[in-house]
Amino acid sequence: MPQKAELVVEKAPETTAAFKYMGTPVKVAEDLIPLQGKGQYLDDVEIPGTLYMAYTLSPYGHAKIKKIDTSKCLELPGVHYVLTGEELKANMDPYMQIAPPPSGNLKDYPLAVDKVRYYGEPVAAVVASNAYIAEDAAELVDVEYEPLPVVTDAEDALKEGSPVLHDSVGNNLVWRGVWDLGDAEKALKEADYVVEDTVKTHRYAAVPLETSGVLATYDQSVDTITVYSVNQMPMFSLPIICGALRMPPSKFRMILPPNVGGAFGGKIINFTHITVVAYLSKLLKAPVKYVENRSENIMSGTHNNERIFHVKLAVRKDGRVTGAYMKAVDNCGAYPRYEPAGAVIWAQVVPGIYDVQNVYVDFSQATTNKGPTGPVRGYSRIQHNFMWERMMNRVAQKLNMDPAEVRRLNLIKAEQMPYEGPSRTIYDGGDYHKAFDTLLDTIEYGKWREKQKEARKQGKLIGIGLSAVIDSGANNFAQVKIINPHFPASGSMEVGLVMIDQFGTLVARTGTTDQGQSHATTFGQIVSEVFNTGPENVVFQQGFDSISNVWAAFSGAYASRSAVMAGTALYYAAIRLKEKVLTIAAHALGELESDLEAKDAAVVSMKTDKKLPLGDIATLAWLDVNKLPEDMEPGLVSYAVYKPDFTYNMPDEKKRVNNTLTYSYAIHGTVVEVDPETYEMKILKHGVVSDPGFMINPLVVEGQEMGATLHGISAALMENLEYDEDGILLTSNFWDYLVAGAKHMPDIDMKTIVTRSTSSVLGVRGVGEGGGGPIGSIVNAVEDALQPLGIKLLSSNLSANELYSKANKK
């Protein structure tokens, strides 16, 4: 940022008491729209003459496509077109790959070409006059398959002789990298104990309640495709799509409707749908719409990465962990569409919340015959956090210590903040001990340990589990250079625009796209704060349009970045605009700028009480422009692009880089009871203590933390994408893929402690992805409950069935 903005940073008040509009839990004004059924979501957008698209899906996990016969399909009245992978291949390039060759040679198209690689993969796209006919017609596409051997496990996929998914790559390795940080080998050699185990995270999905959808229309007069979509990073996806379709981004207009029905990471790799629908709209010269059905969304709408860790921890006899040595293998699914980014993003949280400087990680990622993975709330860090939390319990077991004591002993201390981790991540403040002790008090840890002893005497199975997550936010794209030094992206940026319209109303926009994070209210509070003016004078414009919106290439709502990135950009833009407003007012009132302040939609003189409403200033700036100070540019529009300094901005030869800007954290504690006969699990108590940094709107921040907690509980106890040995997904709708409902969600005792972020301008941290917390605490609690039976758990997903069979095998 220019120098002027830097000065502003120093002026940012230290305490929330100094703020009038920021820091208060104001009700979310935009909630009123969906509350009355007035929201406009993707499927609500209509263009006359729209045709509807449906996919024909692969019934196999892995098979050669021998022949596609579309004749029957085309005979159905109302069918306009059938598109296959062959046609696409002739008219587009495969998507760019993040990974360098050989895995960068992988050819990925939005419809299967030559063979299918996962159950549910789109094979053909049928366009018809309405959605009912399109779905019928998709069933009539006759595909002849020759089944191929299937590999669903990532470690198997990397073995010699495994079925290979992509012939152009030659094997299933997407990427492998070794982090050798500090001296883990030495730590292991000198350790009193080496605690060794395997930890596994399971596959689940984002499943926002609104699935992905696209409406595309081709305008011949300007040779432009206009696409309405719900993509979370529209300007990042745009070059991926346009590169493949061989067209300039300027001929491809990306619009997001004002309302998006949740995303949680699951609306990024939907650029495949956008490509197909855009292609068809141009080909057929008609608007074409496609909305995923729930099964499609579950089969291919972004899965979380499964990961297996083989870990050795170096442990001193007092319980201090001095090093970690691990091999991790990540299951990418059939196509790396945002991957292998997940193969480095975990490195935002290398030591978890613990002070461990010697870490060795040998990380591989493999393609398998499962649905494609990508960002899912807590992307790639959840797995790593979970590994730490399981291993901390193993240390406690080995040393016969209380798991709370082991953690306390290893937590990063407040006086070490900001803490530079072994991979040069800079944890931006916080008090982990305070958060941890607050959590123990919140769940009455000591009392439950006593109760547990009593319960065990009565044959009851009660367990207590603890877990922590680093919920890192506002990513540095340079981390992707660890995978591919030629990948043309680094740093981060977001844009804010603030203007004052002709009547004096403050109007704000950013490049981020709201999916339920209450951007309008939160960002409105920032603008209000700068202009010392109530929300009734501020309009935040929701939605996104690449030809009229402000945007940066990284614009979007993902990686917990909106408050940190867009919030700061708006803050700067508002300050710049206020300076111009004060200059105009000083000129008009004949006063010194330094005697003026903005207040209640006006500029007032602290000296003479003279007042000029923003409406009058707007008249001068927009209309009566000859009265402006000499040489001043008319108009009241201000624009800022915020590009944070990560300190370690680019990875070094040891893969060290500060790969995100803020590091919020949360400690979770769960008390469970397991039924000794049915092995049903019941959460008796769940507590969360988090530190989101300064909260612009506490209501919104706590809502995000609660939502993340729900996702974690649901992932641990319910959601599981289960494939059989043929690569068939057994859980492809809401009857089989169970997500938590109101009856499954326990009461949550949630507390926040606030320390300002040392690295973000407003002191905020990105939040909302800490859903891994409950996964660790629940699995730890259930294992603790089952301790009398000697049952050891491996995975991050638990079912009564599985526990029952484990108990009865013994």
Place this chain on the structure above:
Amino acid sequence: MMEGLVKVSIDINGKKYTDDVEPRLLLVDFIRDIARLKGTHIGCDTTSCGACTILIDGMSVKSCTMFAVEADGRKIQTVESLATDDKLHPLQEAFWEHHALQCGYCTPGMLMSSTFLLSRNSDPTEEEIREGIAGNICRCTGYINIIKAVKDAAGKINAGKETE
């Protein structure tokens, strides 16, 4: 009338909508595409998520589970019926007060299920509220604020009745 089409007439929020429809047309599509009331949403295809919940003759129904022809001659209420003359329904007020929504996609269904619940049980316990919205999935809020909002709305509606 085109062959195979059936004439259907449905009262939605006090207004009659009549059209010739395919027998297989889902009620939710009638509401969204023929009555053009977009507040009722579709979140799954399996009657699981409740985003399409409406009231038919006062009973809560998932409108993706019924054909439009089955609703012929019946009275339907959708989320658009709740606020009158720009005055929010107490449930809407309470949802707003408690930030019981984030993306808002499930909200219309949640509101209709809650309306039905309160019509049968004016003072539900927390457990009864959880039961009452068990057929509605929310992926954003974690339900806690929704449960609080329904409880709060019930209290306010009852207090209003007492003063009447």
